[in-house]
Amino acid sequence: MTLPSAGLLPGLLLVADAVALVLLVPLVPVLAPLGVAGVWLESALRLPVLAVATWLLPSRRPSGATAAAVTVAATPAAFGTFRYLLGPPGAGPGLLAAAAPAWLGVTHAAAALALLAWAAPPTPGGVPETPGGVPKAPGSIRRALALTWEERKVLGAAFFFLMLAAIGETSGPYVTGKVLDAIRDGDGLTAGAIGMVAAAGAASVLFSGCRGALFMLLKARLHQSLSLQLFSHLVHQDLDFFQGVPAAELLAQFSMEVPRVCMAIPNGANQLFRSLVMALVVGTSMVGLAPGLALLALLELPLEIATNRIQTARKQSLQQSMMEASARTASGVQESVAAIETIRIFSAEEEEEKQHSWNLAKELRLKEWIELELAFFTLVHRVLHLAIRVLVLFRSHQLLRDGYITPGVLVTFLLYQDRVGSHVQVLLYGFNQFLTNAAAGQKIWEYLDRKPTGDVRGTREPPELQGHxxxxxxxxxxxxxxxxxxxxxxxxxxxxxxxxxxxxxxxxxxxxxxxxxxxxxxxxxxxxxxxxxxxxxxxxxxxxxxxxxxxxxxxxxxxxxxxxxxxxxxxxxxxxxxxxxxxxxxxxxxxxxxxxxxxxxxxxxxxxxxxxxxxxxxxxxxxxxxxxxxxxxxxxxxxxxxxxxxxxxxxxxxxxxxxxxxxxxxxxxxxxxxxxxxxxxxxxxxxxxxxxxxxxxxxxxxxxxxxxxxxxxxxxxxxxxxxx
Missing domain, CATH: 3.40.50.300 (P-loop containing nucleotide triphosphate hydrolases)
Incomplete structure (x- = not known):
């Protein structure tokens, strides 16, 4: 989604929301006793007014107008739900229609920040815009999935062991918590308890190894298949194609882009599916152990998603520019090596050195920018993770002191929090890598879809020719x-x-x-x-x-x-x-x-x-x-x-x-x-x-x-x- 370009949209939504709240004031006595349900009902009643307002713009309706209306309507309800679940006892969710007028401005400011976080940022100064923008991943994903389906037997076996490894990994913290509660109750540490913990760990390790080996096999077979398809298709192209495409670019497809495409589905399935299943299972277990504490711990998820959204857009744009810069450098080296005699005859060594130095400097600037942004976003991720961890520890200390949870439950919850945090990180990072690797295949699929202009459908094969x-x-x-x-x-x-x-x-x-x-x-x-x-x-x-x-x-x-x-x-x-x-x-x-x-x-x-x-x-x-x-x-x-x-x-x-x-x-x-x-x-x-x-x-x-x-x-x- 891109940020709405119409400058009138934010002000129009603010005015429309104020009018909707004025109309909802008579319903406050009816909605307030409903608690959380009343807050969400208020948002549902505001949404039609906001949606209609977006159609009143004098110019063409912006593509992000619907998302902006939904975000503005849902933000107060989401805040009220968190306040009700995590706030002091007796604190109600609160209606926006009954709140101070300043809360309306806070609501729209929060919605604007959310839309800004989700919008794709521009490329940094000095980084060239790529023709047509960043490659679109959905078509590449479909083609990569179709290619992977040819190896469905290996993929199915890998998924089977992935599920077994997930079950073994999930059962470890649960068994550990039960053992600690048994020790606390005076039952002591038994051989059966130790055996259960060891069995859960051994099963996780064994099945994870099988899963990894099968996904590596899948990656190797996909690489062989795609490389053969691409080479077989290219050698049948007409001469105009090869005269218009540098050899270095074609070589880069085989050496760089084919491996990236072939690792997209295996790595994506291995990381994303496993992390998604584990995050859902572990998150559900956390909610069952301590709902309020789980909601606070899972607050990290939307913050990480927003941050990763910005990082993904930046990384895709920079990597595309980096790939083009690398292709230009490789093409220059190949040309210089092929024409070394001409360079020597005309004493053009220094000119070639300057050209190569300029290409390398451009690559270096892009690499420095990529590494700088990586360091910045890594710092943001760690600060968010640390802040949520401190809040969880503070809240869990209160619950443990008041007797709402047991030490075994707390240990199990903290172990689950570590697991779900790592899985969320892998999920977000893996999704970023998956889109980047899948998008890298855009040029490969264009080459595979290209039809030779020459007609090679002739069928005559006479046994003898005179040669006239x-x-x-x-x-x-x-x-x-x-x-x-x-x-x-x-x-x-x-x-x-x-x-x-x-x-x-x-x-x-x-x-x-x-x-x-x-x-x-x-x-x-x-x-x-x-x-x-x-x-x-x-x-x-x-x-x-x-x-x-x-x-x-x-x-x-x-x-x-x-x-x-x-x-x-x-x-x-x-x-x-x-x-x-x-x-x-x-x-x-x-x-x-x-x-x-x-x-x-x-x-x-x-x-x-x-x-x-x-x-x-x-x-x-x-x-x-x-x-x-x-x-x-x-x-x-x-x-x-x-x-x-x-x-x-x-x-x-x-x-x-x-x-x-x-x-x-x-x-x-x-x-x-x-x-x-x-x-x-x-x-x-x-x-x-x-x-x-x-x-x-x-x-x-x-x-x-x-x-x-x-x-x-x-x-x-x-x-x-x-x-x-």
Missing amino acids: VTFQKVSFTYPGNPEHPVLKDVSFDVRSGEVTALVGHNGSGKSTAVALLERLRDPGSGRVLLDGIPLPEYEHQYLHRKVVLVEQDPVLFSGTIRENIALGLEHCKESELREAATAAGAMDFIQGLEQGWDTEVGEHGGRLAAGERRCVALARALLRRPAVLILDEALDDGDEGAAQRWLRTGLAQTVLVVSHRPRVLDAADRLVVLERGAVVETGTPAELRERCGAYSRLLLGEDRTGGPEAPSMRSEKGAASGRE
Whole structure:
């Protein structure tokens, strides 16, 4: 609930309450003899007048108006009830209509303080507001509960032992009090009494251990399940998603937010449910032993709730800001490490240090503020607890002196007070943590709900493909630059059994055409056909087994050379591995390594030279015997005949080459020349040389102004992950 924003509301309620009390004056003789019931009846009669008054505001009725009316109406009745139960004998609850006019002001002041305590305070100065505010927890809680329900057997067993542990813990103080009363009456300390106390303690310890172990098991299984779901969903997202979300943010979801979400339900159930059951059972027992004393002791509960409400709102807001600051710091570190060569070339070390120092200083300010508020609220909690404890001891001394309770009852009550106090603290703190951890999953659920924009519902999986590719009037524009088309009405063929080369200056559209053929993106208009069938009709995994791309600087994964070449192929013969490696020119350097095929390539293949990484990637592609092999600057001078050999040996059926090397281009069967996103020439290398057109100018280095092609996939992603 937020504090009503209308400035007229407090004054309007005060005037309406005064009018209601004037109207209730004739009923004072009727209500006063009813005691506590009369006080609450007076509040019930005032409430309609206050509620109607909130609708008289000239502007839109504030969202907290109803809560304000109920608080104002109930405050005098609650005070009167406490006064009747805890005050001196004969003290009546008192009606507000018969009290001095000053009590009306006190009532509204107390109600205003209650509303202020319940309202969410603003963030501190200097702390940035988070977009959209603090994440809403209810939706996250429902999703976390649905995830937990999949492990309902473990959860049910944990709840069973939780109930047994609660029974054992509750029976301990009760048995202790009975033993003390028996000693006071002269019955002495018997073996049976000691056995009962020991049995209650042993049962509590045993069942608590089982409960804790099961909740830890539940947390581990939820972590495995949610991490797998999130990773499986993310790897199927389109490229625009990864270019718009920094890698550090995704990593933070796995390393920080997934564990927090997975501990929300187990820890919440373990702490909240146990503490709630114990607080209710122990509180009921306290009321049965000494009602007035119990009411005084339980006065700590509303005060703790109000204080925790303020602390919770503050903590959620600060933690959200802290998470964003940590993500910015991690993203900056990741970017600096990835671009360390560029930093060294331009002598930007000091600038990067200053940026990182600024990010760390911002984190430190937030941490200091969080710790300062934690210390303050801890002090408030302890002062409240101490004040209530002193009042209880003073009142219990009076009751014991007057003979209303026995020493055994007093000891049992004090033990119960310690228990209920600790359980209330755990309940309030645990609820705060539960909401915070549940709210942390908001971004995770958004990722899981996100649908890829690309259509991957194709079903065609023909047993054989010829590898004939056709671009039919294809146009494409990148989302970030919609006014500048990269491809404009492009049409050309890549024939089966031939090596076709895409030629053009940087920015002419070559990499974009390759991305469309790989279905990394879909054309804005026109179609890309494979054997006469549009690419979206093919099954997603089948298509990427048949259309394989090898880039100039390919990506290898941590593992051995064998694992990288056989990536994605479960059943692969040794002879096929060797054939592919030999054809790619990788066999010589593999045999020269100390561990051969089992050599670890390191992260991103960093232990291999650039040429060796390219040979491994070529072997990985040829092992699949693709219908269409795409070589994006993957051939050097001296390798120009390799593509033709692969066609003759059946390792590939069609080869599309993107290159700027004349020797590689001359070895192609056909050339497709792109200029500013359009096809300007097609033909054999000899034919295009004779025409002295765009291809000849390209070879001579003329006309080097390219079109507005967007950066490649790799450079786009790097730009998207830059520092804010």
